[in-house]
Amino acid sequence: MQMGFCLNQMLLLVLLSAAAAKTQPMSKPNCPTKCGNVSIPFPFGLTELCSLNTSFLITCNQTLSPPIPFLNTTQQSLSSPFHFLNASYEKLRVLNISLDGQLHVSLPVATSCVNNKTGESDNQFFTITFDTPFHLSSKQNKLTVLGAGTVGLVSGQDSTSKTPYAPTSCVPLNITNTIYNNTHDDSCSGNFCCETPIQHRLSEFIYICASNIFEENYTKPYQSHPCSYTFLVKEGAYNFSMTDLINFNRTKMFPVVVDWAVGNTCRAAQKNTSSYACKSKYSECHNAKVGPGYHCKCSSGFRGNPYLPHGCQDVDECTEESHDCLKGRSICINSPAGSYSCSCLKGYEGDGKINGSGCVRRSNRKIIIAFSVSGSILALLGGTLYVYCTLKKRKLNRLKEHFFQLNGGQLLQQQIGRYSGSNELTKIFTVEELKDATNNFREEMVLGAGGEGTVYKGILPDNRTVAIKKSRISNPNQIEHFINEVILLCQINHRNVVKLLGCCLETEVPLLVYEFVPNGTVYDHLHDQTKSFRLTWKRRLQIAVETGGALAYLHSATHAPIVHRDVKTSNILLDHNLTAKVSDFGASRIIPLDRSELTTLVMGTLGYLDPQYFHSSQLTEKSDVYSFGVVLVELITGEKALSFDRAEAHRNLGVHFLSSMNEGRLLDIVDGRIIDEANVEQLMVVANIASHCLRMKGEERPTMREVAMELEGINTVEKHQWEKVNLSSEETETLLKAPPSSSFSVDGVNRRTMLAGSDILNRISFSLTSGR
Structure with a gap:
């Protein structure tokens, strides 16, 4: 039964490995993977979107059967004292692409033939320029020349430094002065055939075949066979035969090896993750051995295309039998992290490896010992955990008691x-x-x-x-x-x-545990466009009345006066009915009954902070009065207490408001959302109250009790007598341009303020009590 289980598990591993191999990506998603019989792996591609860049673009000729891929090159012109024929050859057929940094292309044969009558030769050459990442492999290619009385050469420049190389030439000899006899061996050893290594890193090069360049007594053989041949070929891909001098196929193409790389160096490329070509998580970067650039390779235990994000996939060593697990006694278990492990079968123990401890039968004595040790360890851990939890609970209780006393x-x-x-x-x-x-x-x-x-x-x-x-x-x-x-x-x-x-x-x-007020703050409603429509002038006036009453209560109706010290719209909460509730007493201070002020560290919020308190550190009830004055101005104007969007001189809302009042420009700063529905007389009175609250000297400000009574009086007058008063737009503007009053009333409305613009206010039929 155990063996059956093992066979099932191994079969499952084989199926998973086969599925992974089928889905292993080699090209970008939705990109062609082949041209004819040639696979096109990324960074190469058949379109610009499918390749790393245009240098790796492969052209697929679909008109041929099967389709053939070509690598684009550039052709150059050449001037020479000899008579040359330059064949047009701008595309190289791609035979194979390897992600190890090489690809195979086919190059044509340069031919030189001598006219028996005139003695002139038609010499042929090919010029080829690879794009930046490509150059000929000097280790795997040879320059090969066939013929007599001829010379073949290759010349070019370094792909990196663009330094021209001296030409490399090869001249086959005609030792016997005959074209062919059976005494010659078929080896390219210099007689009628020669081969030589080429220069390093050729990316722009020319190879030439030229005949009839020696003395006549040395070049006679051309009369028997007038043509010679020069070509570049991968080492081992061409075997010389003397019959090639007679029936050589000049249209034949020979394979050559082209080295390629990406980027500059690994170190430079890894600094820019966006252009770094090794995209797979399980890939490594290696600098190219010849020339600039680098290659990406899958890490050990992985296989695939390291240039794609998910290109390197785990190699299942278990299915490929490249593991050293002991057969018959252990199971190979593949790890998705690029490795594998060996597990001994039931009844055996060890590392399961051939070169390790292998798998040996487990004795019952060892099992008993193992259980005994495990039980002892579990008991020790349980006891330790119990003691730890008990001590931790005691420590926590002591800490709570410590904080309680502290x-x-x-x-x-x-x-x-x-x-x-x-x-x-x-x-x-x-x-x-x-x-x-x-x-x-x-x-x-x-x-x-x-x-x-x-x-x-x-x-x-x-x-x-x-x-x-x-x-x-x-x-x-x-x-x-x-x-x-x-x-x-x-x-x-x-x-x-x-x-x-x-x-x-x-x-x-x-x-501290407070009652929960669910509808946000006055600040939120004033400065949030989605909520501000709910704060009509009537509601804003009601908030001012409620807030002023709460502060007056704190100052005068408690056992000892409580100065809030941080009055601002963000500390005034609103319930479901938009009823105001003063909150956040974290900065509040109690002033003893036998004192009128308290020296404290200055605390509060800029824009609302009492200037006199800021400079003297002497906290009084009048500090809350100043802050409440800023709140009134914020309710009237809808602007923030401190804003860098305003001019530097008007960043402080209190200063901006007093300046506008003194210049008769109150209309310019009243919130446009309430100007149409607000009672102008109420606006003027509330503005006048705010200007008194914002006076620089605390002794010149009214008390919160006086302010609360004044605001409550406005509500009372509005309910009984002001509802029928309707002013024209011109009368409204005249009233809003009236200068602020210098006196303050505690019985309802300031007389001097209401008499400003007397031609308009005579229509208001109610009596006013005089102020102080």
Whole structure:
């Protein structure tokens, strides 16, 4: 049964090898592989697309039967004092192409015949020029000359240096002064026939046959046989016979060997992968032994065409019986990596090779020992793994406890004890709970990343969707402040502030758990063309009212004032109803009740950052007011807070806005998407509020409470009294060109602003309270 299995396996290997041989590529896909009986392997081809370049282009004459391939050459003219006949021969018949760097072509015979009457001779020559990668093989070709009173020569130049060679000539002798007798042997040893090696690397060459060039008493034999012959021939392809002097076939073609290569050198070619010709993964590069260029060869254990991407395929040594596996006791197993291995049959052991340890019968004692050793090793590995897992779990628990204490876990527990009766008590999550919620913090759960940490989307066991933020705390001295801030933020209950649900302190950096707000940020909606249409002026005004109210709540309605320190449109989230929610308190600071400012390291976002805070490092509530003013301008203009697309003087949106207000060009910067539906008076009032928020000195800015009241007042007035006011386009433009007001109102609308362009605003029928 075992032998039957082996026979089946060997049969399968034979079939697989045969299938691989059939599909082994030698030419480019969809390219002809043959011309007549001659195979055309790449880099050669019958069209430009099928060849490496035009130098390797083979012409196939389909009119002949069978078709014959030709190698294109170039013919040159020659001047000489002798009378020569230059035969036209621009195409060389290709006999065979080898990927080892050689091809066989046939060359004609140059003939010289003497006229018996006039004594003149018609001498013939051939000039041939190969393209760059081709040259005659000097080792495998000979110059052969037949006749008497004649000379044959070959001359040309080096294919690399283009240096002309001195001609190589061959002159057969007529020792007996007779054409033929039976005493002469049939060897080309110099009598009536001579042969000589040719020069190296001939790519542009000429070979000539010339008669009647010696003294008359030496050249008499031409009267008996007036013709002589010169030809190039592959060594061993021509055997001289004395009868050739009488009935030589002058139209006969002789095979010659042509060397070819690609490129320059392997080292130079490998620097440019696009032009490197050795495309197969299993190929090697070898510099040409004669002349420039290189050849590609399949690696050991592979066979095929190394110039094609999948040209080199594994040689199945097992089916070709080129292996040294011990027959009868081992099986040859081919490896697709270009090698093979020997496997002993059941009951035998060893390497299975003839020149190795072979295959010997395995004793039962060895089997028992092997099982015993294997069992011991498995038991040892199992015990080691158990001890390792136990120690690792203990180490992990100690590390979690270390991080819990380092991140202020004990302090947080004490603070929780003080608020044990509060419904707003923060929850301390375990790291396992948050790993389960975020699928082990998978990358696809990331909602966003910024300077304060990375935010993941998570789903708690009660199916609540939350946002989990990995905070960054680099200073251990901030732990107590961080814990107090967490406790305080968990007690914030405002519809326009993202709710902090809890935290996890068992990791190297604390994890904060917030409510999930699904509809992106105000920044996304303002600057994404596919979303901006949803932000009408009415909605933008509502976002400003909600955001201002949330910041006012943080500044004045909590146990201690909280300065957000990074107010910007990308930190204002929108829910399904486009309700604004202020988020990202990673940079926030609590200002003690007995202080009005706090000296801190400057943090924030350029474009929104309070200039006074930037220069003095003194953080106050008015820093948030400045940032909120930039947000108002962004809602009015639809432009980014910092943009290098604007002129250098106007890259900062706040500066650009104040300049436009002062010059009466507010109309030029209002977002075109809202200009048609916005209430002009509202735009003017909101713009005036923004200009007060953007004042350089913090003490000249209003408080967030005043700003929130002002914005809320606009909403109230709009609902009750402004709905019926309709201004013409000329009145709108006049109002928008009015200069900004220098005073600020906290009861609804600034009187001086609304009186600008009094001829227009007299139509508005409601009373305004005066400002401060």
